[in-house]
Amino acid sequence: MTEIETQKTIGTSVPESRTDDERPLLEIKDLKVGFKTQTGMVTAVDGVNLTLYRGQSLAIVGESGSGKSTTAHAIINLLPGSGEITGGQILLDGQDLTKATKHEMESIRGRKVGFVPQDPMSNLNPVWSIGFQVEEAIRANGIASERKAVKARAIEVLKEAGLQDADRRLKQFPHQFSGGMRQRVLIGMGLAANPQLLIADEPTSALDVTVQRVILDHLESLTRELGTTLLFITHDLGLAAERAEQLVVMYKGRVVESGPSLQILQNPQHPYTQRLVAAAPSLASRRIQATGSIKAAEDSMGEDAASAAGEAIDLIATAEARAEALEAAAAQPPAIVVEDLTKVYKIRGTGDFTAVDSVSFQIAKGTTTALVGESGSGKSTVAKMLLKLEDSTSGRILVGGADLANVRGQELFALRSRMQPVFQDPYGSLNPLRNIGNTIGEPLMTHKVGTKASRRERVFELLDQVSLPRTLVGRYPNELSGGQRQRIAIARALALKPEIVVLDEAVSALDVLVQAQILRLLADLQAELGLTYLFITHDLAVVRVIADNVCVMQKGRIVEAATTDEVFENPQQQYTKDLLAAIPGANIPLGV
Structure with missing residues (x-):
């Protein structure tokens, strides 16, 4: 089937329960979206057709830059400044949104169309409390106006989104939340007005699998009970097939395959879809x-x-x-030793909060240890203390035999050239005022490595390694997709060829094809350079492929620690069993 023939089939099949004269809630006809650049208009979405009926769920899947998020943003007219709809129609309940006025779109957003964005940190204001921002969204959507009612609804929507201690968390600020908790706040805001259509752009990419299940179960209940139509954007094919009735695969701005989710997952026809399925x-x-x-x-x-x-x-x-690396590392002294590590935060008005509680583990040189657990379990806090971005309350960390508590000044500066991070939030960790070339080359400049020409060549080499075109050198973070920004963050971390890399959800924002390439790249670099990785993730499928040892964290403590094979084949704790059972698409039979 050709791309054009495939596109013509989108949304044309009406389920038996529907009548021929039923009007779809959302109908996209030959949508084209372009972005103005210095060299002219670049087409990002090229002739997309979608039809969604009330109560239906549809997932759009594709690699970073395929046009998934651009299509979603076009529906609610929230394209970046240089983006514009250049052709086609977007009909919401019969109304053409491409012709709607600014005032009309403001009344549609939130009330008729809810939106859950991909990047939790850049979509929450760092100077306002969580409670203020949720309450502001509730007032703006006309859900409630009386102060007590607004606060009560704010607590309710956050609990629905999986934040059980919502009433205590309202006074806190975004930087005091983990990435997954921030994402839950955005989900709560998107669901606040019980919209007819909910557009969820990678809504669970920052969430661990157990909370992911809670959130998606809630979205399913909305679809079923309230007749909410769900447009779901994800790079996780297992998640898409498990949660959406229909699946649309996008590649380079076009739809290349569509149909019932299970049918596509079990019997993909287009070569690109076959690659996506096999690379999961x-x-x-x-x-x-x-x-x-x-x-x-x-x-x-x-x-x-x-x-x-x-x-x-x-x-x-x-x-x-x-x-193979695990066997070679058996006789090596440990690269990292963590002993009885504890971190206690003092929170105004609520007392002390223990984020990390007597954590101990070792990482052998040249191996990978994964920290796994729910959002807020303390994984990222351990990483920050290892990187000396946070001071520990008690316990100690040894890196190469040196106690980090005694490392200061020039010695700490030298240590950081050997130990590099890749943070969870790809946008927040990149300077929006620096272009990609300068961003990747920044560690080389800071540590005075090489000449200007050699540094530029190293930047090109790193772009090649993370599968990005060299033409991105002059572009800025806001011009890239979430997955592209994460690849830039990984390239920057690898610039100095460090001995230790701390990867905090480093592949969570990547589509499966690039994810497979990055994981293979990390393994190759580890074998070539003897790198040691602390790999923090909520994706247990990735852990199975990349990690030698696994430490499972729950509420600040390590509840289970063993080799990866032992954890997967014979988990000892019920919490670990629950994490494994919650892997998306684990029980779906695949045809590839």
Whole structure:
């Protein structure tokens, strides 16, 4: 089927329960979106057609830059300054939104169309409390106006979004929340007015799998009970098939395949869709799990699937490289030793809060240890203390045998050239006023490495390594997709060829194809340079592929620690079993 033929099928099949004269809630006809650049107009969305009926759910899947988020932003006219709709129609309940006035769009946003954006930090104002921002959204949407009613509704929507201690959290600020908690706040705000259509742009990319299940169960109940139509944007194919009735695959601004989710996942027709399905970490993880060995998992793919999806082989090869590195590292002294590490925060008005409670673990040189747990379990706080971005309350951290408590000044500066971070939030960690070339080259400049020409060449080399075109050198973070920004953050961290890399949800914002490439890149660099990784993630499928050892954290404590194989094959704690059971799409039979 050609791309044009495929696009014509979008939304044309009406379920048997619907009458022919039923009007769709959302109908997108031949939508085209372009962005003005110095060299002219660049087309980002090229002739997309979608039809959504009331109560239906549809997921748009594709790699970063495929046009998924641009399509979503076009619906509510929230395109970046240089973006504009250049053709087509967007009909919401019969009203053409491309012709709506500014005032009309303001009344539609929030009330008729809710929106959950991808990036939790840049969409929350850092100088306002969480409670103020949620209450402001409630007032703006006309849900309540009386002060007590507004506060009560704010607490209610945050609890619905999975924030159980919402009443205590209202006075806190965004920087005091973990990435997953900030995302939950945005989800609560998007659902506050019970909109007819909810556009969720990667709404759970920052969430651990258990909270992800709570959030998505809530979205499903809205769809079922209130007739809410859900437009879901994700790079997680398992999640898309599990949660949406219909699936649309986008590639380079066009729809290349569409239809019922399970049908596409089990029998993908387009080569690009086949690559997406085969490159999913959950699939590689399950192959390893089912066959009991990495070699058998690779063989089980068959020649046809392997030729269609080199990324899947990359993932399995990554696991193989990991196993070899673990054997070599057995005789090495530990690169990182954490002993009885504790961090207590003093919160005004509520007393002390223990974020990390007597945590101990070791990471052998050249190996990868994953910290896994729910949002707010203390994973990122451990990383910040390791990087000396936070001081510990008690306990100690040894890096290469040196106690970080005694490291100061020039010695700390030198240590940071050997130990680099990749943070969870790809936009917040990039300077919006510096172009991509300067951003990646910043560590080289700071540590006075090489000449100007050699630094520029190193920047180009890093862009190649993270699969980005060299033409991005002169562009700025706001001109890139979320996945592209995360690749820039990874490239910057690798610039100095550090000995230790702390990766805080480093691949959570990436589509599966690039995710597979980055994981393979990290494994290659580890084997070549003897790198040591602390890998913080909520994606257990990725853990199965990349990590040697796993520490499971719950409420600031490590509740289970073992090798990756032991944790997956024989989890001891019920909490660990719940995390494994909540992996999206784990029980969906796949045809590839």
